[in-house]
Amino acid sequence: xxxxxxxxxxxxxxxxxxxxxxxxxxxxxxxxxxxxxxxxxxxxxxxxxxxxxxxxxxxxxxxxxxxxxxxxxxxxxxxxxxxxxxxxxxxxxxxxxxxxxxxxxxxxxxxxxxxxxxxxxxxxxxxxxxxxxxxxxxxxxxxxxxxxxxxxxxxxxxxxxxxxxxxxxxxxxxxxxxxxxxxxxxxxxxxxxxxxxxxxxxxxxxxxxxxxxxxxxxxxxxxxxxxxxxxxxxxxxxxxxxxxxxxxxxxxxxxxxxxxxxxxxxxxxxxxxxxxxxxxxxxxxxxxxxxxxxxxxxxxxxxxxxxxxxxxxxxxxxxxxxxxxxxxxxxxxxxxxxxxxxxxxxxxxxxxxxxxxxxxxxxxxxxxxxxxxxxxxx
Numbered sequence: 001x002x003x004x005x006x007x008x009x010x011x012x013x014x015x016x017x018x019x020x021x022x023x024x025x026x027x028x029x030x031x032x033x034x035x036x037x038x039x040x041x042x043x044x045x046x047x048x049x050x051x052x053x054x055x056x057x058x059x060x061x062x063x064x065x066x067x068x069x070x071x072x073x074x075x076x077x078x079x080x081x082x083x084x085x086x087x088x089x090x091x092x093x094x095x096x097x098x099x100x101x102x103x104x105x106x107x108x109x110x111x112x113x114x115x116x117x118x119x120x121x122x123x124x125x126x127x128x129x130x131x132x133x134x135x136x137x138x139x140x141x142x143x144x145x146x147x148x149x150x151x152x153x154x155x156x157x158x159x160x161x162x163x164x165x166x167x168x169x170x171x172x173x174x175x176x177x178x179x180x181x182x183x184x185x186x187x188x189x190x191x192x193x194x195x196x197x198x199x200x201x202x203x204x205x206x207x208x209x210x211x212x213x214x215x216x217x218x219x220x221x222x223x224x225x226x227x228x229x230x231x232x233x234x235x236x237x238x239x240x241x242x243x244x245x246x247x248x249x250x251x252x253x254x255x256x257x258x259x260x261x262x263x264x265x266x267x268x269x270x271x272x273x274x275x276x277x278x279x280x281x282x283x284x285x286x287x288x289x290x291x292x293x294x295x296x297x298x299x300x301x302x303x304x305x306x307x308x309x310x311x312x313x314x315x316x317x318x319x320x321x322x323x324x325x326x327x328x329x330x331x332x333x334x335x336x337x338x339x340x341x342x343x344x345x346x347x348x349x350x351x352x353x354x355x356x357x358x359x360x361x362x363x364x365x366x367x368x369x370x371x372x373x374x375x376x377x378x
Contacts, residue, residue, distance in 0.1 A: 001124060001125065002079065002080050002081075003040045003078070003079055003117070003121065003124075004040055004076065004077065004078045004079070005038050005075055005076070005077075005079075005117075006039055007038065007075075007378035008037070008038050008039075008066070008071045008074065008113075008377045009036065009375075009376040010034060010035070010066050010374065010375055010376065011035050011036070011363060011373070012033075012052070012062070012063045012371070012372045012374075013032065013033045013035065013059070013305075013334055013363075013370045013371050014031070014032045014059065014370055014372050015030060015031045015032075015332065015333050015334055017029070017030055017031055017330075017331055019330075019331070021330050022149055023201045024171070024200060024202070024203035025202065025203070026054070028053065029056075031332045031335075032052045032058065032059040033049065033059065033304055034050035034051075034052045035048070035049055035050075035305065035307055035363060036048045036049070036112050037362075038074075038116045039120075044120050044124050045123070046117060046119035046120025046121070046357060047116055047119050047360040047362075048111075048112040048117075048119065048307060048311075049112055049115060049276050049304060049307035049308040049311070050062045050109055050276060051274065051277040051304060051308075052108075058105070059372070059373075060373045061105065062105055062108060062109055063374075063375055064373075065105050065106070065109055067376070067377050069093075069096065069106075070089065070093065070110070070113070071377035071378070072377070073088075073089060073092050075378050081121075082114055082117035082118045082121060082281065083114075085113070085114065086117075086280060087282075089110045090107075090110060093106045103254070104277075107254055107277070108277055110280065111276050111277060111280040112280070114279070114281055114282050115275065115276070115280045115281055115311050118132070118281040118282070118311075118357075119358045119360070120357070125356070126356050128314065128352060128355065128357070128359070129281070129311070129318075129357055129358055130313075130318040130352060131318075133281070133285060133314070133315070133319075134319075134320075136320075137317045137318040138320070138352075139351065139352055139354075140349040140350060141313060141323075141324070141349060141350050142166075142323075142324045142350075143327050143350045144169055144324045144325070144327070145157070145160035145163075145165040145167070145168045145169065146169045146199075146303065146326045146327060146328050147169075147171065147303060147329055148160070148168060148171060148329065149170070149171050150170045150171060150172050150174065150182045150183065150186070151174075151182070154185075154186070154189065156168075157186065157189065159329070160329050161191070164341070164345040164346050164348065165327070165345065165348065166193065166194050166195070166347075167194060167195040167222070167324060167348070168186075168195070169196075169198065169199055169225070169326070170183060170186060170196070170197075170198050170199070171198075171200075172198050172200050172203070173200040174203075176204075176211070176212065179212060180215035180216035181215075183216045183221070184216060184218050184219045186219070187221075195222045196219060196221055196222060197221060197223050197224075198216075198221050198223075198225065199224075199225035200224065200225065200227045200228075201225075202226045202227075202252070203227075204228055205228065206228055206232070206236040209224070209227035209240055210240065210243065212224075212227070213227070213240070213244070213245050217244060222246070223245065223247065223248040223270050224240075224245045224246075224248065225248040225272070226249050226251075226252070227240060228240065230249055230253055234267075237265060237268075238265065238266075240267070241267040246270060247267055247269055248268065248269065248270035248299065249262070249270075249271075249272060250262070250268070250270075250272030250273045250274070250287075250301060251274045251277060251301035252277075253273065254277070254278040256283070256286065259273065259287045260290070263291060263294050263296060268296065269296060270296070270299045271287065271296050271298055272300065272301040272326075273288075273300065273301065274301040274308075275302065275312050275315060276302070276308040280311075281311060281315060284315055285315060285318070285319060288300075288316075288321070291321075292319065292321045297321055297322055298316070298319055298321050299316075299324055299325075300315055300323070300326065301326055302325075302326050302327075302328075303326070303328045304334075304335070305332070305338065306339035307338060307339075307358065307360055309327065309339045310338070310339050310360065311358060313325050313339075313352055314358065325350050327345065329341070333367065333370070334370070337364040337366055337367050338360060338364065
């Protein structure tokens with residue numbers, strides 16, 4: 001269904017938090033997000049989200065990049081489909097990204113535009129996004145609670161369990177000597193049919209990762225995520241793949257070639273592209289389908305605002321497979337005002353909205369005071 005974008009609006013938002021969100025590579029002292037809205041000449045609209053967690057100044061930068069550098073490539077042109085737009089914008093911005101050394105921000109802005117174009121297309125067709133992508137899309141997908149710091153795991157897992165989660169992922173990579181024992185202790189607190197995963201956020205060398213996995217073997221982790229850098233030598237990934245814990249990664253892989261290499265290498269069991277970081281719906285759907293064809297598990301990565309979370313849920317529902325939806329359980333009004341787990345999570349599953357598109361009608365009034373920058377073009 002062709003469309004012509006007549007207007008682009010973008011907002012950077014930041015919400016202060018009492019407890020910083022710590023990872024092995026850095027600490028988030030507030031929760032940022034970039035939301036965008038596109039509108040066609042007939043007034044149909046769609047919503048998207050752009051990755052903005054890192055660096056700390058990223059949200060406002062991406063709003064300006066969208067309006068000053070990318071919007072002119074989008075406005076007024078007829079696009080045959082969101083996927084056509086995604087590929088053309090990726091091609092058209094390639095030299096610009098090389099010139100400034102910022103391929104990531106360009107990819108992230110394009111991902112947000114792609115999500116918005118898919119949302120608008122689904123709304124125009126009166127279908128939930130998942131049903132537009134696949135008529136056989138599921139109405140629910142399994143979830144896991146994410147963002148759980150290992151030092152707070154006992155209380156956070158109990159709270160997530162009470163909220164309807166049956167699988168949990170703890171963040172490790174802080175203390176090589178203590179982390180394995182803490183993970184084992186978490187595993188001992190699991191109920192039957194519950195699962196535990198761990199995420200090191202690229203913290204370790206190959207030898208450090210090996211030591212952790214051997215020391216934490218009793219925990220029987222469902223996967224270890226990013227135990228080493230995503231660009232570590234292939235041999236390091238293959239070496240770790242020979243141990244007993246399945247490997248997961250993908251949030252820091254970008255491009256069809258990057259994912260094709262990772263899948264062809266065969267070290268990963270769980271493939272985790274981020275819909276707001278690269279690819280949007282168009283790129284992530286292609287990766288998911290390729291991963292499933294090759295026998296891997298597609299598990300979308302996500303740790304941002306509510307629009308990207310909804311897009312991730314719809315993508316997983318449409319793609320199929322046995323993957324789980326990642327749901328951050330740290331406080332974040334930019335997520336909960338649009339896609340609260342209290343509204344969607346029951347009995348270990350995320351129940352998708354049946355509203356057209358992503359079911360997002362706008363930025364809720366309670367978030368307006370958190371807008372740090374708003375711009376538009378068109």
